[in-house]
Amino acid sequence: MGYPKDLLSSRSIIKHGLYALITPEGLVNNIIPGFENCTISILGSPRLGASFVDYIVTMHEGGKNSQGYCGEADVETFVYVLNGKVKAKAGEEEFVLEDSGYLYCPPGVKMYLENLESGDSRLFLYKQKYKPLEGKKPWTVSGHANQIEFRDYDDMHNVHIKDLLPTDIDFDMNFHILSFDPAASHPFIETHYQEHGAYLLSGEGMYNLDNEWIPVKKGDYIFMGPYVHQAAYAVGREPLAYVYSKDCNRDASLDKK
Structure with missing residues (x-):
């Protein structure tokens, strides 16, 4: 980024537990274990007042999560491809997701991600604890919004x-x-x-x-x-x-x- 080019200012607004507007200009990078050659920023989280966690992920060339993301017995995950092309896996099920592609992994199923572009792919990533209901169980879902x-x-x-x-x-x-x-x-x-x-x-x-x-x-x-x-x-x-x-x-x- 280098030296500032103007007065320091921001459109972002944080009202803990109520609402937040987070603009892209003020995001900082977070190290998330398992993600390689990726730039990740944590957006919504329990520290903000949310019951879930949202991330914005830029997968650079060769970017991946070969260890798998989450997979805990009570945590569900979702990823939406903003732009680019990724290989996504829900356990052993494999999908190729391009712009507007998405994948939902139910509790207990690890999500694997790998960038297939020579440039960047950008993702909106989510996790939260699943609220069980007797006799009910969600399943893997994938598609393209467009x-x-x-x-x-x-x-x-x-x-x-x-x-x-x-x-x-x-x-x-x-x-x-x-x-x-x-x-x-x-x-x-x-x-x-x-x-x-x-x-x-x-x-x-x-x-x-x-x-x-x-x-x-x-x-x-x-x-x-x-x-x-x-x-x-x-x-x-x-x-x-x-x-x-x-x-x-x-x-x-x-x-x-």
Whole structure:
């Protein structure tokens, strides 16, 4: 990076336990055991107030995780390819994922990643503890988001959504892509039990977080905690779209956390 070229400033906003906007300019690198020739930044995490961990990963030429990622009996993982091409494995199952490709590994299944590009591949990576339900068990899921049709969101023709994982009750979370045409918005300001970690894929907008309107754009990361007000307006010339996680299919816990 070298010496600063201007006054030190940042668009990032951190409100522990409530919400966060993390912009790409301020990210620092983290060493994650098992990842070779990769640049990784931790985004959302329990230290921020999230129940999950999100990462942005740049796999350079030859980058890989040959030891496997997670695989604990109670931890599920998900990876989304922002750009590039990777070989991904869920245990012994192998997949080739290009732009918009993704892989979900259920608890107890290790995820293996290897960059197939001569340049960089960029990934959005996620893990959280699975909330078991008697008689139910999730399974490995892989696909490409650009092969899934959007459907209208809340009966609005200018806001669109797609589900990346099955909506079966076996799963305690899902990943979605939500896309707003220019000038589109949520139908109302949401206040709900669920939390989100969102990576902005395209566009610009104004996001309401805890009743503060904040400008956001492609490359930003947003953490939205439980019960925090949230809604978006899209501005600019292209859709505002983001991929995000959402906990679902489980009753509220009596634990305070």
